[in-house]
Amino acid sequence: MTTVPPTPFGPGFPADPYSRLAPFRESCPVARVTTPAGRPVWLVTRDEDVREAFLDPRLSMRGGRTGPYPPTRRALDVTLVGHDPPHHTRLRRLAAPWLTPVRVERYRPVVEAAAAGLLDAVARDDPADLMRFAHAFSFRAMCALLGVPQADRPWLYACAESVFARPVRDRATARANLDRLDAYFHERVKRRRASSGGDHGGDPGGDHGDDVVSAIVSAWEPGGPVSRDEVVSLCATLLLAGYESTAQMIGMSMAALLARPEALAALRADPGTLPRAVEELLRFQTPGPFGTMRTASRDVPVGGTVIPAGGRVLLSIAAANRDPVRHADPDALDLGRASAARHLTFGLGTHFCLGSALARLELTVALHAILTRFPRITPAVPLDRLDWRGNHLNRGLAELPVRPHG
Structure with a gap:
């Protein structure tokens, strides 16, 4: 019998959540633990239980509350994942038609050009930090999707970097940058609303209304159940x-591949296998070890345990993705794994990641570009000494030093 520690959280969790969560999955798959902030939560770790819980409407983002949120200082204080259906559905369908795999594929030339241009800087540095590339690449792809004008991108990028810095270097600056982002998108929505009308189906990535922000604003009905703040x-x-999580997936994927030169060689030899390899990489590593916190709106049985009404619940994506019942030899990276696409990295059900198609496109394009441009790329530091940062909810690499030319 595996000994279960009192909590999986603590020093080292961002670097390796999997070994910390495995004892719970094996011996206590629905466990009462305490978060680093001292809050009691129910931790769910088995693949089968996590899947069922993702689909259970009694595990609520709002704890069963149905009234409107109280007024907030900024629109960003309440996000899409803070809502339950039917209101969540109203919000989601404003953007979902523009983020399907078919529509997102139209952005491939823009994304490929971004990768090629940014890798020029990587080629000039030795060593180079692939995380700098990953963040800049992911941000540029999101700006193309949202139609952010070129002139706005440098300061928006600085704001985003500040908000996601771990550890937080300056909380006052991070809060001020959130305010700037909030104000910026308020103004974008206002301008798009003033100029709305007509077809938004032109070429992607432009600054003239042919973008997802314009599509969202065009589909929005002012005075209806969705407020302006919610659109913002x-x-x-x-x-x-989309910026931070995808950048971290690129970095984590490259770190995993650099640790396995034979996998790198196999991908270069047969680039057609990259889409399946991406699914395995998504299963193998994830920036978000857990789904968004849920609250039981009533007593809910999960995996043979009754979570009482009011109980807060963490569904462990990381533990489920390494469940041997679902994935044989789960701690091995197998780029040909038949079950890889059954991972839960993007969630499941109502709150399935809205940007999953774009994330897959970005990850595929970035990996292909790196492996093609740098056939002799090697790590510049021992991979077991990489600096992992974050917490139990969001983890990532501070940097990924590489020698692009071997």
């Missing part, structure tokens, strides 16, 4: 959530 928050959340 939806647009800003797409930028922020």
Whole structure:
């Protein structure tokens, strides 16, 4: 019998959440633990239980509350994932038609050009930090999607970097930058609303209304159940959530591949296998070890345990993705794994990640560009000494030093 510690959280969790969560999955798959902030939560770790819980409407983002949120200082204080259906559905369908795999594919030339241009800087440095590339690349792709004008991108990028810095270097500056982002998207929505009308189906990535922000504003009905603040928050959340999580997936994927030169060689030899490899990389590493915190709106049975009404619940994506019942030999990176696409990195059900198609496109394009441009790329530091930062909810690499030319 595996000994279960009192909590999986603590020093070293961002670097390796998997070994910390495995004892719970094996011996106590629904466990009462305490977060680093001292709050009691129910931790769910088995694949089967996590899947069922993702689909259970009694595990609520709002704890069963149905009234409107109280007024907030900024629109970004309440995001899409803070709502339950039916209101969540109203918000989501403003953007969902523009983020399907078919529509997102139209951005491939823009994304490929961004990767090629940014890798020029990587080629000039030895060693180079691939995380700098990953962040700049992901941000540029999101700006193309949202139609952010070129002139606005440098200061918006500085704001986003500040907001996601770990550890937080200057809380006052981070709060001020959130205010700037909030104000910026308020103004974008206002301008798009003033000029709305007509078809928004032109070429992607432009600054003239052919973008997802324009599509969202065009689909929005002022005076209806979705408020202006919620539209602003939806647009800003797409930028922020897509920027950081995808950049970290690029870095984590490259770190995993650099640790396995034979996998790198196999991908170069047969680039057609990259889409399946991306699914395995998404299963193998994830920036978000857990889904968004949920609250039981009533007593809810999960995996043979009854979570009482009011109980806060963490669904462990990281533990489920390494569940041997679902994935044989789960701690091995197998780029040909048949079950890889059954990962839960993007969640499941109502709150399935809205930007999953774009994240897959970015990850595929970035990896292909790196492996093609730098056939002899090697790590510049021992990979077991990489600086992992973050917390139990969001983890990532501070940097990924590489020698691009071997």
